[in-house]
Amino acid sequence: KNQVEQSPQSLIILEGKNCTLQCNYTVSPFSNLRWYKQDTGRGPVSLTIMTFSENTKSNGRYTATLDADTKQSSLHITASQLSDSASYICVVSARGSGNTGKLIFGQGTTLQVKP
Amino acid sequence: GAVVSQHPSRVICKSGTSVKIECRSLDFQATTMFWYRQFPKQSLMLMATSNEGSKATYEQGVEKDKFLINHASLTLSTLTVTSAHPEDSSFYICSASSGLRGRGNTIYFGEGSWLTVV
Numbered sequence: 001k002n003q004v005e006q007s008p009q010s011l012i013i014l015e016g017k018n019c020t021l022q023c024n025y026t027v028s029p030f031s032n033l034r035w036y037k038q039d040t041g042r043g044p045v046s047l048t049i050m051t052f053s054e055n056t057k058s059n060g061r062y063t064a065t066l067d068a069d070t071k072q073s074s075l076h077i078t079a080s081q082l083s084d085s086a087s088y089i090c091v092v093s094a095r096g097s098g099n100t101g102k103l104i105f106g107q108g109t110t111l112q113v114k115p
Numbered sequence: 116g117a118v119v120s121q122h123p124s125r126v127i128c129k130s131g132t133s134v135k136i137e138c139r140s141l142d143f144q145a146t147t148m149f150w151y152r153q154f155p156k157q158s159l160m161l162m163a164t165s166n167e168g169s170k171a172t173y174e175q176g177v178e179k180d181k182f183l184i185n186h187a188s189l190t191l192s193t194l195t196v197t198s199a200h201p202e203d204s205s206f207y208i209c210s211a212s213s214g215l216r217g218r219g220n221t222i223y224f225g226e227g228s229w230l231t232v233v
Contacts, residue, residue: 036224042226042227043210045224046224105158105159106158108158110156
């Protein structure tokens, strides 16, 4: 069964600190993995997208890693800011017909950054 | 700026009425759009895949007669919730894909539409 599991479910950190969010998946055949940031009541915004051959990708203070062998990904946030408070969703795409394949969503990690 | 626009962002309707939500891709053509719903503190759940010029493909458990999807052009898909009930109250989000068939194309999400049925 294709699944995406994220941990922790929620996280509280102080402003300026770093944090790492985890994503484990059992999706086959694998196409790509995406991290999204979703502010409360808003649509998700793409942070990174990685294919099988990519191990790491950065977007400003966000760095995502991918280990296709162990089927694990992480999202590292450096020097957190209050605006980083949001839900972070890991989405894995299964290779399939059409131009996007099937997306499998994780439950998300809710991050709260406190001053 | 937003590349996928949803309208309305919030709507309140009476039980038994129908409400339409629009999803537009800006600056690109989207042959496929996706509709999701999201309950509070839960992840997005795919409802249906909307293909331009053909019938939508619904996920298991989603009533096609209740959630009408029309993808009339390469930039517009609409979701109509018919005979709405309070349990239909939810956050509805669309997404559209740019790029060609294959790996790595970007998926853009709309800002979402809050539906409250009273």
